Amino acid sequence: MKKVNIRDVAKEAGVSITTVSRALNGYSDVSAKTRAKILEIVERLEYAPDANARALGSKETITIGLLLSDLASTDENGFVHGNMCGVYEACSEYDCEFVLMITESEHQKMKSFRQLCKRNNLSGIVVTGLRTNDPFYEEMLKSDIPCAVVDMETTGKMKCTVTIDNIAASQEAVNYLISQGHRHIAMLNGSKVADVSIRRYAGYKGAMIDHDLLMPNDYVRYGDFSEVKAYNEVLDLLNKYPEITAIFCASDVMALGAIRAVHKMGKEVPTDISIIGFDDIPVAKYVYRGLSTVRQNPNEIGYAAGKAVYQMIQGHQVDHKIVLPHELIIRETTSLIK
Amino acid sequence: MKKVNIRDVAKEAGVSITTVSRALNGYSDVSAKTRAKILEIVERLEYAPDANARALGSKETITIGLLLSDLASTDENGFVHGNMCGVYEACSEYDCEFVLMITESEHQKMKSFRQLCKRNNLSGIVVTGLRTNDPFYEEMLKSDIPCAVVDMETTGKMKCTVTIDNIAASQEAVNYLISQGHRHIAMLNGSKVADVSIRRYAGYKGAMIDHDLLMPNDYVRYGDFSEVKAYNEVLDLLNKYPEITAIFCASDVMALGAIRAVHKMGKEVPTDISIIGFDDIPVAKYVYRGLSTVRQNPNEIGYAAGKAVYQMIQGHQVDHKIVLPHELIIRETTSLIK
DNA sequence: CTGAAAGCGCTTACAG
DNA sequence: CTGAAAGCGCTTACAG
Numbered sequence: 001m002k003k004v005n006i007r008d009v010a011k012e013a014g015v016s017i018t019t020v021s022r023a024l025n026g027y028s029d030v031s032a033k034t035r036a037k038i039l040e041i042v043e044r045l046e047y048a049p050d051a052n053a054r055a056l057g058s059k060e061t062i063t064i065g066l067l068l069s070d071l072a073s074t075d076e077n078g079f080v081h082g083n084m085c086g087v088y089e090a091c092s093e094y095d096c097e098f099v100l101m102i103t104e105s106e107h108q109k110m111k112s113f114r115q116l117c118k119r120n121n122l123s124g125i126v127v128t129g130l131r132t133n134d135p136f137y138e139e140m141l142k143s144d145i146p147c148a149v150v151d152m153e154t155t156g157k158m159k160c161t162v163t164i165d166n167i168a169a170s171q172e173a174v175n176y177l178i179s180q181g182h183r184h185i186a187m188l189n190g191s192k193v194a195d196v197s198i199r200r201y202a203g204y205k206g207a208m209i210d211h212d213l214l215m216p217n218d219y220v221r222y223g224d225f226s227e228v229k230a231y232n233e234v235l236d237l238l239n240k241y242p243e244i245t246a247i248f249c250a251s252d253v254m255a256l257g258a259i260r261a262v263h264k265m266g267k268e269v270p271t272d273i274s275i276i277g278f279d280d281i282p283v284a285k286y287v288y289r290g291l292s293t294v295r296q297n298p299n300e301i302g303y304a305a306g307k308a309v310y311q312m313i314q315g316h317q318v319d320h321k322i323v324l325p326h327e328l329i330i331r332e333t334t335s336l337i338k
Numbered sequence: 339m340k341k342v343n344i345r346d347v348a349k350e351a352g353v354s355i356t357t358v359s360r361a362l363n364g365y366s367d368v369s370a371k372t373r374a375k376i377l378e379i380v381e382r383l384e385y386a387p388d389a390n391a392r393a394l395g396s397k398e399t400i401t402i403g404l405l406l407s408d409l410a411s412t413d414e415n416g417f418v419h420g421n422m423c424g425v426y427e428a429c430s431e432y433d434c435e436f437v438l439m440i441t442e443s444e445h446q447k448m449k450s451f452r453q454l455c456k457r458n459n460l461s462g463i464v465v466t467g468l469r470t471n472d473p474f475y476e477e478m479l480k481s482d483i484p485c486a487v488v489d490m491e492t493t494g495k496m497k498c499t500v501t502i503d504n505i506a507a508s509q510e511a512v513n514y515l516i517s518q519g520h521r522h523i524a525m526l527n528g529s530k531v532a533d534v535s536i537r538r539y540a541g542y543k544g545a546m547i548d549h550d551l552l553m554p555n556d557y558v559r560y561g562d563f564s565e566v567k568a569y570n571e572v573l574d575l576l577n578k579y580p581e582i583t584a585i586f587c588a589s590d591v592m593a594l595g596a597i598r599a600v601h602k603m604g605k606e607v608p609t610d611i612s613i614i615g616f617d618d619i620p621v622a623k624y625v626y627r628g629l630s631t632v633r634q635n636p637n638e639i640g641y642a643a644g645k646a647v648y649q650m651i652q653g654h655q656v657d658h659k660i661v662l663p664h665e666l667i668i669r670e671t672t673s674l675i676k
Numbered sequence: 677c678t679g680a681a682a683g684c685g686c687t688t689a690c691a692g
Numbered sequence: 693c694t695g696a697a698a699g700c701g702c703t704t705a706c707a708g
Contacts, residue, residue, distance in 0.1 A: 016678065018678070018681095022678090030678085
C-alpha cells in the first residue's frame with residue numbers, strides 16, 4: 001500500500017516526471033493529448049501531490065500562517081473562530097497553504113516569532129487575538145515578513161491592520177442612546193490594554209462630549225470582556241449612580257452580564273435600563289428578545305486579513321489600515337427613556 | 339536575508355549536518371560538548387528546522403489532520419472550535435504536526451478523502467462536524483488510515499468514535515424533568531440524519547417509557563439545530579398541545595428558540611414551561627438567569643480524539659468507542675411543576 | 677512539446 | 693561520537 005508518487009504516474013503515462021509536474025501545474029507547454037492522459041491516470045490512481053514536497057521543491061508555493069493566542073480555546077464570542085474560517089477561505093481562494101499556530105501551546109513555548117515563521121516556511125502571516133503585551137507582538141512588528149493584524153495597531157513595511165471603525169461604531173451606538181432621550185450613559189469597557197477598548201472608549205467619549213453630557217470618570221468600567229466581571233461592575237455602577245438609564249457595553253458577553261446585574265437589582269431591561277452590546281454574537285438575536293448591538297463580521301475580517309497578506313506577498317500595495325463595515329443593530333434591549 | 343538552514347549551523351559549529359540533525363532530535367550519540375555548541379548556535383542564529391523538509395526527509399514525523407465540514411464557519415455553539423483546540427493541543431503534546439482541512443472549500447471541492455490525506459501526508463485524522471450523508475464519510479470508513487470521528491458511528495480497523503453517552507445524558511435530563519413532576523414532556527430534536535439526534539431521542543424515549551408517560555408522535559419535533567426552526571416548531575407544539583409543561587431540547591441554541599416561542603405565547607419559563615438544553619454553550623450560564631442543560635466538553639472531546647489517533651498510529655489498541663463524561667446542569671429554566 | 681539533472685532542507689542507515 | 697552519501701517527492705532552469 002505504498003503511496004503513489006509522481007514517478008508512478010509518470011511511468012504509467014510513459015512520460016517524464018517533469019512533464020507530469022508541468023501538466024498538473026497548468027503549464028501551457030504540454031500537449032493536450034499528453035495532459036489528458038496524465039489527468040486520467042492521476043484520477044485513476046488517486047494521485048495527490050505531496051504538499052510538503054511541493055512547498056520544499058518550489059519557491060512559488062506560498063503558505064500563510066494564522067497565529068492565535070493561547071486564549072483561543074475560550075473563544076466565547078466566536079470571533080477568533082470566525083477569523084480563522086475567513087483566513088482559511090482566503091488561502092484556498094488564492095491557492096495558498098494554510099497553517100494554524102497557537103502560541104504557548106506547550107511545545108512551542110520557547111520559540112520566537114521568527115522561528116515559528118521559518119519552521120513553517122511562512123510567506124506571510126495573520127495574527128489575531130493577541131494582546132499588546134504579548135512578546136510576539138513586538139517581534140512581529142520588527143520582523144520583515146508580511147503580517148496582517150486583526151484589531152491591533154501596526155507600524156512598518158509589510159504590516160497592516162484589519163479592523164472595523166471602532167470609534168465611529170461606538171459613537172453611533174451612544175448617539176442612538178442619546179437620541180432615545182438617555183442622558184446618563186455609562187460605558188462597560190473591555191480591557192485597558194486592548195486597542196479596541198481604547199477606541200471604543202474614544203467613540204463613547206466623543207458622543208458624550210458632542211452632546212454636552214456629564215461623564216464622571218467612574219461611569220467607565222472595565223469588565224475584561226468577562227461576563228462575571230461585567231456583572232459585578234454593573235452592580236456597583238448602578239448602586240453608586242442610580243441616575244444611569246443606559247449602558248454601552250464593549251462586547252455582547254459583557255452586555256449579558258450587565259443585563260444579569262440589572263435584573264439582580266430588580267430592574268428591567270429596557271424599561272429601566274437600556275443596554276447595547278458589541279459584536280452581534282450568534283445568540284444575540286435570540287436572547288432577551290434580541291440584544292441591541294454593533295455588528296461586526298469576524299469571518300469577513302479574517303478573509304480580508306488573509307487577502308491582504310496575500311497581496312503583500314505578491315508585492316502589491318495594501319492600505320496600512322483596512323477598515324471593514326460595521327452596523328448598529330437595534331433590537332429589544334434599548335428603548336426610549338421612560 | 340536568506341533563511342538559515344541546517345548547513346549554516348553545521349558550518350558555524352564546525353561539524354556535519356548529520357551531527358546537527360542528531361543533536362537537535364535528541365539522539366544520545368552526540369557528545370555533550372558538541373551538542374551544547376550546536377544548541378548555542380541554533381539559539382544565536384534563530385535557526386528553526388523547516389517542517390516541510392523534516393516531514394519529507396523522515397518517516398518518523400507524524401502529522402494529524404482535522405477535517406471539518408464546510409459548515410464550520412457557522413459554529414454557533416462553539417463545538418467545532420472547541421474540538422479543534424483540543425486536537426491541536428493533543429498534537430502539540432505528542433509532538434505531531436497539525437493540519438486543518440475544511441471540506442468543499444472552493445479549491446478542494448473535487449478531491450477525494452484519500453487524496454486529501456495523501457496531499458498532506460497524514461498519518462491519521464480526526465473528523466468532526468460531518469453529516470452522515472457527506473460523501474467523505476463513506477470514503478473515510480473505507481480508508482485504512484487511522485481516524486477518530488466525533489459523534490458518529492464508525493466501523494472497521496483503525497477507526498474509533500469519540501463522543502459522550504448521549505442516550506444516558508438525555509435520559510438523565512428527562513428523568514430530572516419527571517422528578518420535578520412533569521408528565522407532558524416534549525422533545526425538540528436536532529436533525530433526523532444526525533447520529534446524536536437519534537441517540538438523544540432514544541434517551542428521551544427511554545425515560546418516558548420507564549415512567550409510563552404518554553408520548554404522542556407529534557411530541558417530538560425536529561429543529562435542525564436552528565434557533566428559528568426551533569422557535570416555529572415550539573410555537574406549533576404548544577398550540578396543539580397545551581398540556582405540555584416541559585421541553586427537552588437537543589441543543590442550547592434550540593432551547594433559546596424554544597424559550598422565545600414560550601414568551602411569544604405569553605407564557606413564562608420556567609413557571610409555565612420548563613426548558614432544558616444540551617451542550618452548555620458559553621453563554622448558557624448567563625442568559626435567562628441560566629439555562630438548564632447537559633454539559634459536554636468540546637475541547638476534551640477533541641483532545642481525546644487527537645490522542646486516540648496518535649495511539650492508533652503508534653499501533654496501540656484504542657477503544658472503538660471512547661465515551662467522555664457529561665453532566666446535567668440545573669439552572670433556572672426548569673422548576674417543579676406548579 | 678519533452679526529458680535529464682540539480683536542488684529544496686532535512687533524516688537516516690552505514691561506515692568508521 | 694562523527695561524517696559522507698543516498699533519499700524523501702516534488703519543481704525548475706536548461707538543453708534539445
